[in-house]
Amino acid sequence: MLYSVKSTNLPATGCPGDIWYATDTRQAYLVLSSKQLFQLSGLLGANPVPQGNQGNPGQGLTWRGTYNSGNSYAPNDLVEYSDGSTYICVKQVGANSGNAPGNTEYWNLVAQSGIQYKPGLSAAQIIAYQIALG
DSSP states (O other): OEEEEOGGGOOSSOOTTOEEEETTTTEEEEEEETTEEEEOHHHHOSSOOOOOOOOOOOOOOEEEEEOOTTSOBOTTEEEEOTTSOEEEEOSOBOTTOSOOTTOTTTEEEEEOOOOOOOTTOOHHHHHHHHHHHO
16 A cells, blocks of 8 residues: 655554655655565655656547448548457558458457347356357
């Protein structure tokens, strides 16, 4: 666990692995045993690192719904393919080009579809089904 307290409230003992941070002195201590604290601040640096400049905005994603071979797709378009999996376009895809999801030159798998169960199956039936699938 990580704890933040004033240096006057640092414990003399603690649970091994806990880290105590003295907010007023900016000193950090690792509890090595129930009777020993190890000062980490010299290892971490006493002064905080200044914040850097704001970065450029990230690339957005566009949800395009169910894949349609008659549509064109651009990089960062997301689609659901016929198996229920979600893919992201990584290279421009022209309409009717035959470059469907699964073609790794144009698409990357984002989320694979899970096993679909019918309502009313018992736990034993689901486990047997999973075992049969390997």
